[in-house]
Amino acid sequence: MFKILYEEKEVKPSEDLVKSTAHLFRTLSIKYLKLYNGVIELLELLKRKEKNIYLLSNAQQVFTLYEMRILDIEKYFDKIYFSSDYYICKPDSKFFEQLISDLNLDIKKSIMIGNDPICDIKGAQSVGLDTLYIHSNLSPEIKHEFNPTYKVMNGDVNQISSLIIN
Numbered sequence: 001m002f003k004i005l006y007e008e009k010e011v012k013p014s015e016d017l018v019k020s021t022a023h024l025f026r027t028l029s030i031k032y033l034k035l036y037n038g039v040i041e042l043l044e045l046l047k048r049k050e051k052n053i054y055l056l057s058n059a060q061q062v063f064t065l066y067e068m069r070i071l072d073i074e075k076y077f078d079k080i081y082f083s084s085d086y087y088i089c090k091p092d093s094k095f096f097e098q099l100i101s102d103l104n105l106d107i108k109k110s111i112m113i114g115n116d117p118i119c120d121i122k123g124a125q126s127v128g129l130d131t132l133y134i135h136s137n138l139s140p141e142i143k144h145e146f147n148p149t150y151k152v153m154n155g156d157v158n159q160i161s162s163l164i165i166n
Contacts, residue, residue: 002018002021002022002025003018006018006021019062022060022062022063023062023063023066026062026063026066026067030067033067033070033071034071035071035073036136036155036157037157037158038156038157038158038160039073039157040073041158042157042158042160042161043073043076044076045161045165046076046165047076049165051165052078052103053076053077053078054077054078054079054080054081054099054103055077055079055080055081056081056090056095056096056099056112057080057081057082057083058083058089058090058119059082059083059084060082060084061082061084061085062084064082065080065082068080079099079102079103081095081098081099083095086098089119090116090119090120090123091118091119091120091122091123091126092123093123093126093127095123096112096123096124096126096127096129097127100127107127107128107129110129110130111129111130111131111132111149111164112124112129112130112131112132113131113132113134113160113164114131114132114133114134115133115134115135115136115138115139116139116140117133117139117140117142117144117146117148118140118144118146120133121133121146121148122146125148130149130150131148131149131150132148132149132150132151132152132160132163132164133146133148133150133151133152134151134152134155134157134160135151135152135153135154135155136155137155150163150164
């Protein structure tokens with residue numbers, strides 16, 4: 001979007017200028033940035049249990065990776081997939097299949113955790129993944145019935161480990 005705005009003003013921006021503009025805009029527009037209680041503990045537990053953690057996100061990489069670094073959580077992820085890099089978004093099964101194929105995942109030993117019943121849950125189910133839905137303050141309104149493998153309807157991240165870790 002910033003590239004288009006520059007070009008409309010007859011400026012030919014470099015990729016670095018576009019990224020810097022996006023970072024500045026995002027930095028100035030953030031009111032607060034924090035993790036939900038229990039997130040670090042869950043990530044650390046998964047790592048201690050030698051689980052791989054992947055992120056499949058519809059967020060824009062230029063914003064989100066920067067924020068993950070500020071929150072010091074990028075280090076927990078073995079691989080990160082942003083829709084902005086692949087030009088495809090959840091719930092499209094092709095996005096999930098990209099991750100599964102690239103990483104040679106065994107879908108019977110994998111689970112998608114997400115807070116969107118359509119993008120995260122139905123998308124993951126379309127490729128045969130088990131799912132855990134966590135309802136958060138950012139979750140969209142639930143308009144249709146859906147059946148994740150597991151549910152945490154009160155947003156308590158601390159409940160996740162007892163549901164998915166053997």
